[in-house]
Amino acid sequence: MSTRGAIGPGTLGRRLLVSIALVLLAAAVTAWVVATLVGPALFHEHLVRAGIEDHELADLHVEEAFRSASTLALALALVVAGATALAVSVLLTRRVGRSVAQMSRAAAQVGAGRFDARVPLPGIGTEFDTLASAFNTMAAHLEDDARLRDRLIADVAHELRTPAATIAAYVEAVEDGVRVLDAETVAVLRDQAERLARLARDLAAVTRAESGELDLLLTDVPAAALLDAAALAGRERADSAGVRIEVQAAPDAGTVRVDRVRLAQVLDNLVVNAVRHTPAGGTVTLRTARSTPDTVELVVADTGEGIPAADLEHVFERFYRVGSARDRGRGGSGVGLAICRALVHAHHGSIRAASDGTGRGATFTVRLPAALPSVPRATTPG
Secondary structure (H helix, E strand, C coil), rough: CCCHHCCCCCCHHHHHHHHHHHHHHHHHHHHHHHHHHHHHHHHHHHHHHHCCCCCHHHHHHHHHHHHHHHHHHHHHHHHHHHHHHHHHHHHHHHHHHHHHHHHHHHHHHHHHCCCCCCCCCCCCCCCHHHHHHHHHHHHHHHHHHHHHHHHHHHHHHHHHHHHHHHHHHHHHHHCCCCCCCCHHHHHHHHHHHHHHHHHHHHHHHHHHHHHHCCCEEEEEEEHHHHHHHHHHHHHHHHHHHCCEEEEEECCCHHHHEEHHHHHHHHHHHHHHHHHHHCCCCCCCEEEEEEECEEEEEEEEEECCCCHHHHHHCCCCCCCCCCCCCCCHHCCCCCCCHHHHHHHHHHCCCCCEEECCCCCCEEEEEEEEEEEECCCCCCCCCC
16 A cells, blocks of 8 residues: 555544644644733733833833734744644554554455465554564464465375275176175275274364363372273283383372373373384383373383374474375374374373384373362361
8 A cells, every 4th residue: 555545534544644733723722822822821920020010101012012923933833743743644544554454454365375475564653563473473373374284185185095995896897797796805895994084083082172172070089090901901912012011110209180082082092002113023012100280291112113203393283194104004193193182181281202212112202281189078076
């Protein structure tokens, strides 16, 4: 928008100019009243008090000289002050109007789906700079969300393509008589259907958790009990894969206030993920410790394939794959770790991944607020 448009009809700049003009007009009228009515009367009163009331003609000349000098001085002051105020007002309103116009255009672009729109800092005050910074931050977040959404749609389409194509191919082969509907065919169809169902369940779970719509039934649970339950749930899978599960619970680990079912889902996902990427003969270790007086750590560490440093910050994103090591042939839906992060955040905790590199294992650490100690009730003497 041009600077002329910044003070066009109906704009903020025009309204500011009109407001300032009204203030200047009120100041000018007040000054004129003082100079022409109040000032001369007061001057005459002072002459009378000075004892020169006998010189009436001289009084008139003096009063006229005072009125002329006052009017001239006041007029000159008003002209200079008005011109200065007008110049400053025009400059200010143009800058304010330009800034608001830029913000308006950028907001319209964001509303139309162009999340790369940004506004420069106007430099006319902390409030405007803060507003511009907040807008740019919002637009950046929306741009990131749009990018993640597009990638999510592409990933979901890719995840659905393989099982859907397999089911369609087998059904077509059965219809053409190329294959018979035997136990093997039924097993393949059932496996692919379960893969689709698992993907749908996992996506629904992570969406509910991230949107804050998840209801948590919080109870105080010993941290060691959570690890024992996770080890028991993953034992069969680990045994079939030739992987050993160990539990190392610190005696002072304490308790956490969590939804036991949801935290079991987190630990189950972490254990399954660790077993899946640990070769036969490896070990998955479950540890718990009191990292701080107010924090409890639940750790799932493995001696498996490890994670490259460049991939560590992305492993909790939906459908993110760490090279060929975590490919789609391992049976995961691709959102297990995203579910873990969403559920841990719902408990006001944090989760992070660490690894010394490929082939050197991986460690996932869940940090949760420790449960507050219960206060014993005071008993009333009977």
